[in-house]
Amino acid sequence: xxxxxxxxxxxxxxxxxxxxxxxxxxxxxxxxxxxxxxxxxxxxxxxxxxxxxxxxxxxxxxxxxxxxxxxxxxxxxxxxxxxxxxxxxxxxxxxxxxxxxxxxxxxxxxxxxxxxxxxxxxxxxxxxxxxxxxxxxxxxxxxxxxxxxxxxxxxxxxxxxxxxxxxxxxxxxxxxxxxxxxxxxxxxxxxxxxxxxxxxxxxxxxxxxxxxxxxxxxxxxxxxxxxxxxxxxxxxxxxxxxxxxxxxxxxxxxxxxxxxxxxxxxxxxxxxxxxxxxxxxxxxxxxxxxxxxxxxxxxxxxxxxxxxxxxxxxxxxxxxxxxxxxxxxxxxxxxxxxxxxxxxxxxxxxxxxxxxxxxxxxxxxxxxxxxxxxxxxxxxxxxxxxxxxxxxxxxxxxxxxxxxxxxxxxxxxxxxxxxxxxxxxxxxxxxxxxxxxxxxxxxxxxxxxxxxxxxxxxxxxxxxxxxxxxxxxxxxxxxxxxxxxxx
Numbered sequence: 001x002x003x004x005x006x007x008x009x010x011x012x013x014x015x016x017x018x019x020x021x022x023x024x025x026x027x028x029x030x031x032x033x034x035x036x037x038x039x040x041x042x043x044x045x046x047x048x049x050x051x052x053x054x055x056x057x058x059x060x061x062x063x064x065x066x067x068x069x070x071x072x073x074x075x076x077x078x079x080x081x082x083x084x085x086x087x088x089x090x091x092x093x094x095x096x097x098x099x100x101x102x103x104x105x106x107x108x109x110x111x112x113x114x115x116x117x118x119x120x121x122x123x124x125x126x127x128x129x130x131x132x133x134x135x136x137x138x139x140x141x142x143x144x145x146x147x148x149x150x151x152x153x154x155x156x157x158x159x160x161x162x163x164x165x166x167x168x169x170x171x172x173x174x175x176x177x178x179x180x181x182x183x184x185x186x187x188x189x190x191x192x193x194x195x196x197x198x199x200x201x202x203x204x205x206x207x208x209x210x211x212x213x214x215x216x217x218x219x220x221x222x223x224x225x226x227x228x229x230x231x232x233x234x235x236x237x238x239x240x241x242x243x244x245x246x247x248x249x250x251x252x253x254x255x256x257x258x259x260x261x262x263x264x265x266x267x268x269x270x271x272x273x274x275x276x277x278x279x280x281x282x283x284x285x286x287x288x289x290x291x292x293x294x295x296x297x298x299x300x301x302x303x304x305x306x307x308x309x310x311x312x313x314x315x316x317x318x319x320x321x322x323x324x325x326x327x328x329x330x331x332x333x334x335x336x337x338x339x340x341x342x343x344x345x346x347x348x349x350x351x352x353x354x355x356x357x358x359x360x361x362x363x364x365x366x367x368x369x370x371x372x373x374x375x376x377x378x379x380x381x382x383x384x385x386x387x388x389x390x391x392x393x394x395x396x397x398x399x400x401x402x403x404x405x406x407x408x409x410x411x412x413x414x415x416x417x418x419x420x421x422x423x424x425x426x427x428x429x430x431x432x433x434x435x436x437x438x439x440x441x442x443x444x445x446x447x448x449x450x451x452x453x454x455x456x457x458x459x460x461x462x463x464x465x466x467x468x469x470x471x472x473x474x475x476x477x478x479x480x481x482x483x484x485x486x487x
C-alpha cells in the first residue's frame with residue numbers, strides 16, 4: 001500500500017493524479033476548474049485557515065502543472081498564494097538574554113537594529129538585515145535563528161524574501177536541484193511538470209504505429225515503490241502505454257566508459273576533471289565557478305546517452321525519462337540535447353499517472369529488466385561513478401593516476417571547487433552530486449531515508465552483468481556522439 005511521507009507530498013500527488021485522470025479522459029480543458037473542489041472537498045479545511053484559501057492554492061498548483069500563467073523559464077516556481085505561513089522574523093531575542101554590560105550585540109550590528117529596553121536586547125525587525133552577527137557574538141546564545149526552511153535548504157543562495165515576506169527565486173542563481181521544493185513544509189514551492197505532455201504522447205502512440213514511446217528509468221527507482229517489486233513497477237509502466245522500459249543504468253555504463261577514456265586522455269592537461277552526470281552540479285559550476293568550467297567532463301549524462309542509443313536503434317522512438325530529479329527537466333531544454341530525451345517526469349508524477357489509470361501495481365505480473373551492469377546501477381548513489389571509473393581503469397589496465405573526491409551534497413561540492421580554484425585540491429577527479437546521498441536523495445523521490453543506499457547496492461547486485469563492458473557487448477555505440485558543448 002502506498003504511503004506518503006507527509007501531507008505536502010500527498011496533496012501534490014492528488015493534484016497530479018486528478019490532472020492525469022482528466023488527460024486520460026480527454027476532458028482536462030473542460031473540467032480543470034473542478035479540480036480544487038475534488039481535492040479540497042470542504043467544508044472544513046485540512047491544513048489552511050479556510051477552504052477558500054486551500055482551493056486558491058490548489059488552483060495555483062494546477063496552473064503550474066499544466067503550464068498556465070508562468071512566464072519564467074525556471075523549472076522551480078514559488079506558489080505565491082501558498083507562501084505565507086513561515087516565521088517572518090529570522091533573528092529573535094529569547095528569554096536567555098541577561099542584559100549584560102558588554103552589549104556586544106549592539107556594537108556588532110551594522111545597521112543599528114538592536115537597542116536595550118528594560119535591560120534586555122530588542123531587535124527592530126524593520127531595520128534587521130539578517131546578517132547574523134548579533135547571534136554569533138552573544139555570550140548567552142540568547143538570540144535564536146529561525147531561518148526559513150527553503151532558504152536553509154538552498155545551498156546555491158538563490159532564495160531571498162521580498163518586502164511582502166514571500167520567497168523569491170533568483171533564476172540566475174538557481175540550479176534547479178529542488179531542495180527547496182522538498183524542504184518547504186507548506187508545499188509553497190513546486191517544479192513545473194511534463195506530465196500532460198507525456199500522457200498526450202502516450203495517447204498519440206496508441207493511434208500511430210510509427211510512434212514508439214520508451215520509458216527510461218533512473219536506477220534510483222530501487223528505493224522508491226517499496227510496497228511492490230521493481231519488476232511489478234516495470235509492468236505497470238508498460239500498462240500506461242510505453243513501448244518498452246529501459247534502464248538509464250545502461251546509459252551510465254556508456255558514460256562510465258566514455259568518461260574514463262576522456263579522463264585518461266586529458267587529465268595531464270587539465271590536472272582536475274569534474275563529473276557531468278548531475279545537471280545541478282554542472283549548473284552550479286557554470287554559475288559560480290566559470291573560471292574552471294573547462295574542467296567539467298564533456299561527456300553527456302546517462303539520461304542523454306541512453307536516449308541517443310534508443311533513437312539510433314529505433315528511429316520511430318520518443319523517450320520519457322522517469323526519475324527523482326527536478327534538474328533533469330532543465331537539462332533537456334539545453335540546445336545540445338533537443339533531439340535526445342523528449343520529456344522528464346518524476347517518480348511522484350509516475351505514481352499519480354499509474355493511479356489515475358487504475359493500475360494496481362501489487363496485482364501486476366513481474367516484468368523483465370536486465371539491461372545494465374552492477375556499476376551502472378550504483379550511479380544512483382554518491383560514489384557510484386567513481387567506483388565505475390576505477391573498475392574500468394583496472395579492467396583496461398590503464399596507467400593513470402585516479403584520485404577521486406566524492407562530494408555528497410552541494411556543500412561538499414563547493415568546498416572541492418574552492419580548492420580546485422586555488423590549485424589545492426587533494427585529488428584530481430571531482431564526483432559531484434548536488435543532492436545528499438546522490439540521486440536517491442532527489443527532491444521528487446517518493447521516499448527519503450538512509451536505507452536508500454543499501455537498496456541501490458542490493459539492486460546493483462541483482463544485475464546479470466557484473467562488468468560495464470559486458471552489459472554493452474551487444475550494442476554498437478561507436479558512432480554515438482557522447483560529447484557535449486558548453487557555452
